[in-house]
Structure formats: structure tokens, C-alpha cells
Amino acid sequence: MSAPNIDTIVSLAKRRGFVYPSSEIYGGLGSAWDYGPLGVELANNVRQAWWRWMVYERDDIEGLDSSIILNRLVWKYSGHEETFTDPLTECRKCHSRFRKDELHKQPPDRFVRVGVSDTSGLIVSPMCPNCDATDWTEPRPFNLMFRTHVGATAEDDADALVYLRPETAQGIFINFLNVLNTSRRKLPFGVAQIGKSFRNEVTPGNFIFRTREFEQMEMEYFVRPGEDEQAHQEWIDACHQWFQSIGISGDNLRLYEQPKEELAHYAKRTVDIQYRFFPERDDEERHWDELMGIANRTDFDLRTHSKKPEDSEGKRLNPDSTEDLSYFDEQTKQRFYPYVIEPAAGVNRTVLALLMDAYSEKTTDKGETRVILKLHHSMAPIKVAVLPLAKNKPEIVGMAKAIKRSLQPVVRAVYDDTGGIGKLYARQDEIGTPFCVTVDHQSLEDEAVTVRDRDTWEQERVKVADLATYLLQRLTEQA
Ligand code: ATP
Numbered sequence: 001m002s003a004p005n006i007d008t009i010v011s012l013a014k015r016r017g018f019v020y021p022s023s024e025i026y027g028g029l030g031s032a033w034d035y036g037p038l039g040v041e042l043a044n045n046v047r048q049a050w051w052r053w054m055v056y057e058r059d060d061i062e063g064l065d066s067s068i069i070l071n072r073l074v075w076k077y078s079g080h081e082e083t084f085t086d087p088l089t090e091c092r093k094c095h096s097r098f099r100k101d102e103l104h105k106q107p108p109d110r111f112v113r114v115g116v117s118d119t120s121g122l123i124v125s126p127m128c129p130n131c132d133a134t135d136w137t138e139p140r141p142f143n144l145m146f147r148t149h150v151g152a153t154a155e156d157d158a159d160a161l162v163y164l165r166p167e168t169a170q171g172i173f174i175n176f177l178n179v180l181n182t183s184r185r186k187l188p189f190g191v192a193q194i195g196k197s198f199r200n201e202v203t204p205g206n207f208i209f210r211t212r213e214f215e216q217m218e219m220e221y222f223v224r225p226g227e228d229e230q231a232h233q234e235w236i237d238a239c240h241q242w243f244q245s246i247g248i249s250g251d252n253l254r255l256y257e258q259p260k261e262e263l264a265h266y267a268k269r270t271v272d273i274q275y276r277f278f279p280e281r282d283d284e285e286r287h288w289d290e291l292m293g294i295a296n297r298t299d300f301d302l303r304t305h306s307k308k309p310e311d312s313e314g315k316r317l318n319p320d321s322t323e324d325l326s327y328f329d330e331q332t333k334q335r336f337y338p339y340v341i342e343p344a345a346g347v348n349r350t351v352l353a354l355l356m357d358a359y360s361e362k363t364t365d366k367g368e369t370r371v372i373l374k375l376h377h378s379m380a381p382i383k384v385a386v387l388p389l390a391k392n393k394p395e396i397v398g399m400a401k402a403i404k405r406s407l408q409p410v411v412r413a414v415y416d417d418t419g420g421i422g423k424l425y426a427r428q429d430e431i432g433t434p435f436c437v438t439v440d441h442q443s444l445e446d447e448a449v450t451v452r453d454r455d456t457w458e459q460e461r462v463k464v465a466d467l468a469t470y471l472l473q474r475l476t477e478q479a
Contacts, residue, residue, distance in 0.1 A: 002252060003359035005280040006207050006352070012371065013355065016431050018042065019208060031204035031211050038431055039351070041381030041412070043215075046350050047194050049246055049378060050217045054192045061190040061219065062183050066171025068196060069162050073320050074170050075145065077304045083265055084166055085141035086202050093133035099202045100139045103129075107283065144199040146212075164198035169342060171195075172220045173301040176325050187327060187338055188231065190221035194347070208348040209277060209289070215347035220340050224329070225299065228268070228339035232296045236271045239294055239343050243273065243350075247376025248357045252276040254288060266300035273345075275353040291353055292345035299337035302326070306337070354379055358432060373432035374455055377478045382433045383411040384471055387424045389440040391417040400439040403449065403464060410468050411475065429454055435471060 003009050013019040018039040022032035035043055055063050075081050087100040103126040112134050115123040125134040149160035165171065172191045179191050194217045204210045223231045236255065244250050258270040274288040281287055303309055307321040328335045358375040377383065384407055388400040400415060407413040416424055421438065428436050438450040449467065451474075452459045462470050 087139035088142035094131040192219040222338040375432035
């Protein structure tokens, strides 16, 4: 089972401290969200798992953390100043603004016939999601980059204009030579980065799915031209597998081949990994949306940031760059611009997919419905909760607190005595804690505790001396 819709997760997330609406005491800020005590742990687990998989477990990838604000020229030559736009259209009746392509993703009953074309095909128009009108302005390109300015200059000083980065990738390209030279790498190799990106989205929404401030996990894998297609396919397969390794069901993931007309200006081929974010929609095709994109960016980026390339009249294409980002291949004695394969995932969409996928309900013997978040053990914000059966018995409380302290260096553990044991178990199930350890009267006698499993509710008696080893084994045995 997974969540029936995103709304179920919005309410669980707020109730249990995963994600809160941002700036709520001032009426909020459209589509901005803050990560609470459990959300920050879950997001950290995602980042750490990705970094471990990308950087530590492979021998051909380095890490990087570049600036959010870069020289404006980076965005000029990357093409973002000119082309990082969405088609914006406005409802003439209520003046709400939307992304044209998003309007056209509405269900069929949100379209109205507005005429007949010469070839006798019907002309349909999407209805305004706000007021149902069908009178739209001509779409115009709207640049998604947030603008700000650096230094103590006037706000309208064009020389001071800078952008908040809309992707982390460019920070990697402009550091290509730095990483190459300092790590003495040879092709193929990659550079990974995790960090915030900003896009002034026209229609943000669907909780943390689309926000204006979000976090990306991107890796640029540099290869010889000609080896790009195979490397691309290998990364598509590896990323598809990775999402399953952190507990997302393969049934809720699919690969989507971007058609030529959807491809970004730099891409030769792009495959998205989509998640079933909208299972409640009637039309199965509309269940899916992007979790991650894996693009073959060719040599576009390294070439465009290089000083050498010239046009047919011998004029430099980039007169501002001071470097040539080409690569000299010792094997073939040739110099060329490497091709780049880019797996780019969102931390926030991964968190949402994990929460949706882990959501399940179970009915107790008494007929009560309980929510259980069956998160993969590696993703669970808290691994073990230590609970005293009687909080008014100092020996039991003391023993429980000592056990919590002894576990903490090994696993993320918490102590909780803020309710009866049934309530405490239910609370831990709802936040996805794999194991509860209960200290009872008997524990004082036999130095043993009860370990309860989140998914089966089965209980086992374990000696305190063996507890850390036992828990570590159970936590890591999950496939
Ligand atoms: P979309 O088509 O949904 O706008 P995109 O194709 O522009 O996304 P990419 O540029 O490929 O997205 O970015 C890589 C990843 O960054 C996406 O797969 C997604 O997980 C994440 N991402 C992009 N835009 C947003 C956003 N506004 N809010 C949250 N995550 C985002």
C-alpha cells in the first residue's frame, strides 16, 4: 500500500513534524515549506545515502560544493539568461497566470470546445483552474531565475545584477579544470554536488513537489565522445535501481523517454525517472511526474564556457572566458571537449516519494485504524525508541535512559515517556521508527528488554548486553 494522495502526506507531515508550511504565523509564503525535527532527519538520510552511493562507493567520482551566487556570465553562456523560461499565459477574466504546458495537463473535462479549425478538427481551450474561463493571453516566455544584486550598489545597477542559481550543475562545469587538475583524474570521471537551487516557478504547488526553493543532487559524469550513449544508459539503470534500494517500490517508478520536442537545448537524450505522485487521478497516464532527470548534455557546457571555440568567421564565441575547458587524452594524444551525462534528482521530491511509498494503514483488534510509515530502515528518521513501561518508577526510567544513551553512538535513538505504552507505539509507527525497546519491571530482574517490530508488531525479548548488536543486525538486514 502507498498513500492514496499527496494530501494524506501533507496532514501527516504537519501533525508529526516532518514538514510545516513556512512563515505560517504571517499567513505563509506560497509554496514554501520548512522541514521539522523528523523532516530534517529524513532529508539528511536521503542526502547521505546518495552521497555514499555516488561518491564513496565508487572510485571515479569527486564531491564539490560551489557557490549559489555565481558570476552572471555563467548564466549568459550556459543559455539560462535567454532560454530558461516557461511559457506564461494569463486568464483575461481573473488575471491568474499559469504555465501553458501545465494548463494542458488538466483532465479532459477541463477543456472546452471553442471553435473548429479549417481542417474541421475541433479547437479546444483549457479552462482556468481559478475561474473556469477559457479566454487566455498569448503565451510569453517568463524567465525563472531569481534576480538580486551584489555589493552596496543601486538596485537598478545592471553591473551588480546576479541570479540565485537555478541548477547546481553550472557550478560543476566552471570547476571542471580545478577538479581535474587537483585530483589528477582521467576520463571517465564525475563530480557530484548537493545543494539548493531556486526557480521562480509560475505555478508551484503539490506540497514539496514543486517549490521555488528546493534542493538538488546532481552529478556530472565526463566521458569521451562516442562513449556517451552507453554511459548514459548505465546511469539510467543505476539510478532506477538506487531509488528501489532506498525503499521505493518499483511498481511506483517508471522511465519516461523525453520526446525530441521536450528536450532542453543542450540535450541529446533525456530519460526521466517518474514516480506515481498522483495515484488518485482517473487517467493512469496522469499518475506520474518527474522525480529525477538523466540527461546526455553532450559537450555543450564545457564548450560554451571555453575561450577557444570560434564561429565560421574566426570570432570567439565566448570572448569573456579566460580558460579552455578541453581535455587532453594521453592515450590518443587528442584534445577534445568531454561529453557529460547528468543524473539530477531532487531531495524534496525524493522525500515526498519516500513518504508516499511508505504510507500504510493497519486495523487493530479493536477496529482502530493505525498509520504505519514503513520507511526503509536506512531512511527512518529515528531507528530506535526506548520506552519505559512505567514512568513513575525511577529504576525503570533510569534504566531506559541509560539504554538510550548507550545506543546513541551506534544508532539514532530517542527516549519517550510522554504517554501510555500503546500510544507511544502508535506514535513511533506513524513516524516510521523500525524498533521500539520497552523497559518493564521484569527488566530490572533479568537485564532484558522487549523489542517490538514496527511492521509485524512482533515482540522479542533481548538481553541488554546484546541489544546494540541485535538492533544493528536487524537494521541492516533489510534488503
Ligand atoms: P519539471 O519538469 O518538474 O519542472 P525539470 O525537468 O525542470 O522539472 P530538472 O531541471 O531536470 O527539473 O531538475 C532535476 C530535479 O530537480 C527534478 O527531477 C526534480 O526532482 C528537482 N526539481 C526541479 N524543479 C523543482 C522544483 N521547482 N521544486 C522541487 N524540485 C524540483
